[in-house]
Structures are given as C-alpha cells and as structure tokens.
Amino acid sequence: MIKFLVLTSTYNRPKLLKKCINSVLKQTYSQWKMIIIDDNSKKEIKKEIEGYLKDRRIKFLKNKKNKGVNFTRNKGLDYLSKNYSNRWVVFLDDDDWLNENCLKKAQEIIQKQPSYKWFLSNKILNKKKVTNVKKKKKINKVKKKKKNIII
Numbered sequence: 001m002i003k004f005l006v007l008t009s010t011y012n013r014p015k016l017l018k019k020c021i022n023s024v025l026k027q028t029y030s031q032w033k034m035i036i037i038d039d040n041s042k043k044e045i046k047k048e049i050e051g052y053l054k055d056r057r058i059k060f061l062k063n064k065k066n067k068g069v070n071f072t073r074n075k076g077l078d079y080l081s082k083n084y085s086n087r088w089v090v091f092l093d094d095d096d097w098l099n100e101n102c103l104k105k106a107q108e109i110i111q112k113q114p115s116y117k118w119f120l121s122n123k124i125l126n127k128k129k130v131t132n133v134k135k136k137k138k139i140n141k142v143k144k145k146k147k148n149i150i151i
Contacts, residue, residue: 002107004032005080005087009072010094011039014048021052023097029104033087035079038062039072 006024010017017036024034038045040063052058061079063072073091080089088110092098106119 001031002110003087004029004090004103004106005084006032006034006090006092007073007076007080008034008036008092008094009039009069009076010036010041010045011066011069011072012041012043012045013094014043014045017045017049017094018052020092020094020097021049021058023100024092025052025055026100027098027103028101029107031107032057032090032103033084034058035076036060037072037076037079039068040064040066 008017008020021034021036024032034057036049036058038060046053046060046062049060053060059079061075063075077089080087088106090098090103090106109119110116
C-alpha cells in the first residue's frame with residue numbers, strides 16, 4: 001500500500017495554514033499523515049489549529065528558534081526518517097493546497113510506474129481554473145535522465 005507524508009512548514013500564517021490542512025483532510029485517498037512544522041511563529045499557530053490536531057494523522061512540531069524554511073523542512077525530514085518508513089513525501093507550503101484527488105492520482109501513477117522516484121506538479125488552480133505552468137528546459141532534461149513524471 002502506498003502511503004504519503006505531507007510536510008508543511010509554516011510561519012505566522014494560521015488562516016492560510018487552515019486552508020492547506022483542509023485540502024489534505026479532503027483527499028479522496030486516505031493513506032496519508034501530515035507533519036506541520038512551525039518555524040517559531042510570533043502567532044500562536046498551535047492554538048489556532050488545535051481542532052485539527054485531534055486527527056491522529058496530523059502531527060505538530062515547533063522550532064525553538066526561527067531558522068527559515070529550509071531548516072524547517074529538514075527538521076520534518078529528520079522526524080520522518082526516525083518515525084516512519086516507506087512513505088512518499090509531499091512538500092506542501094502553508095499557502096498552497098491540494099486538489100482533492102491529488103494523492104489518489106499520484107498513488108495510481110506510482111502503482112503503474114514503480115520505477116519513478118519523484119514527481120513535480122506543473123498545475124496552478126486559480127479561481128477554480130487549472131493552469132499549466134510552462135515547463136522549463138532544465139526540468140525536461142531531468143525528466144529524461146531520471147525517469148520522472150510531471151503530474
């Protein structure tokens with residue numbers, strides 16, 4: 001069974017974070033866990049989202065000092081490596097959200113193409129309209145060399 005771990009770093013944006021969390025909760029594919037890492041926000045993020053933390057699939061961590069998004073994501077990866085295995089990692093910023101079928105579609109592709117190791121998204125949903133982002137040559141070169149897919 002394919003399982004996903006959604007890593008979300010956040011800093012002082014509880015309203016956007018709630019929208020992000022809701023998009024994960026609405027997934028049609030249920031085999032996921034979400035790790036939210038607060039980069040020592042000045043706002044009480046944990047208090048703002050405590051209702052969401054009742055869901056066992058959602059875990060909250062907080063940096064002792066503000067260290068930036070890269071440190072925060074790495075902290076999430078460290079936590080993942082110590083506590084979970086055999087999961088696909090989804091980096092989801094607090095100001096982004098997933099289409100309700102995103103993990104289901106990814107799961108279907110992974111099952112069909114088990115040699116793929118990572119995925120990129122090139123879609124933006126803006127006012128209920130999906131827009132394809134122009135592909136950069138660099139991504140296309142990597143795609144050819146590494147057998148990856150853009151969904």
